Amino acid sequence: MGLAVYNGEILDIRFPACVYKKLLAVNKQTEECVGIVQNLTLYDLKLVMPTIANSLQNLLDYEGNVQDDFMMKFVVSFSEFETVKMIELKENGANIDLTNENRKEFVQLYIDFLLNKSIYEQFKAFYNGFHSVCATNAIQLFRPEEIELLVCGSPEPLNINELKLITLYENYTEHDLLIRWFWDILKYEFNPSQKRRFLLFTTGSDRVPIGGFKEMFFKITKVEFKEQLPMAHTCFNQLILPQYKTKECLKTKLEIAIDNAEGFGFK
Numbered sequence: 001m002g003l004a005v006y007n008g009e010i011l012d013i014r015f016p017a018c019v020y021k022k023l024l025a026v027n028k029q030t031e032e033c034v035g036i037v038q039n040l041t042l043y044d045l046k047l048v049m050p051t052i053a054n055s056l057q058n059l060l061d062y063e064g065n066v067q068d069d070f071m072m073k074f075v076v077s078f079s080e081f082e083t084v085k086m087i088e089l090k091e092n093g094a095n096i097d098l099t100n101e102n103r104k105e106f107v108q109l110y111i112d113f114l115l116n117k118s119i120y121e122q123f124k125a126f127y128n129g130f131h132s133v134c135a136t137n138a139i140q141l142f143r144p145e146e147i148e149l150l151v152c153g154s155p156e157p158l159n160i161n162e163l164k165l166i167t168l169y170e171n172y173t174e175h176d177l178l179i180r181w182f183w184d185i186l187k188y189e190f191n192p193s194q195k196r197r198f199l200l201f202t203t204g205s206d207r208v209p210i211g212g213f214k215e216m217f218f219k220i221t222k223v224e225f226k227e228q229l230p231m232a233h234t235c236f237n238q239l240i241l242p243q244y245k246t247k248e249c250l251k252t253k254l255e256i257a258i259d260n261a262e263g264f265g266f267k
Helices: 002-007 017-023 041-047 050-061 067-071 103-115 115-133 138-140 143-150 160-168 177-189 192-203 247-259
Strands: 077-079 084-086 167-172 218-223 231-233 237-242
Touching: 002 115, 017 041, 017 115, 017 143, 041 050, 041 103, 041 231, 050 103, 067 077, 084 218, 103 115, 143 218, 160 167, 192 231
Parallel strands: 167 218, 218 237
Antiparallel strands: 077 084, 231 237
């Protein structure tokens, strides 16, 4: 992921918001303690573990006697290689009853355990890998949502005119009839979802770079085989487009290609 940011490439990944918060988190007292965010919320947890988040919210909203009805301590249990382990959420947690008064503290400690402590070593490796490539203090000036934009691109509506302006052609020209058909279909006949799928088919991501299409390269190449489907080299943002005889055939072939494409192959 760090290499993608460094090279200005867009990745088709959807990490929850807390990942980007953790990527920017540094303990100012010791740089060894990385990726620990102290103010993660139930909303952050819900994007990762919705069932547990909902259960914790129900605990906070419970109107009865938490201590008598739940009979819980400040511990968390989980299975590891078919063995149930118990971890105290705070010192002497096994002897601290969960009550109406301390349930907010319990929930916050539980979130901290799930999103920080329990995955610390694994996330530390991810954190160090990202920052070994993006090794600049400037990265700390970004907000988490801006890091997500750098990695995943912008979700803004696609500007087909801007894409057309940066397109290069191989064995075609922008004045060829088939190329004019192509841009008419993409701009006027494809709905927003189809436009996104086309971008995913040709570039590997359905989002635009943060600076717009002008920050990327796009190429349309001609092949002589008139019956095959369009193909794409996503590493090079290259569309391989046969010279179809009619506009209707071109649209049909494009729709089949974008609706059935899956990564580097077909569904």
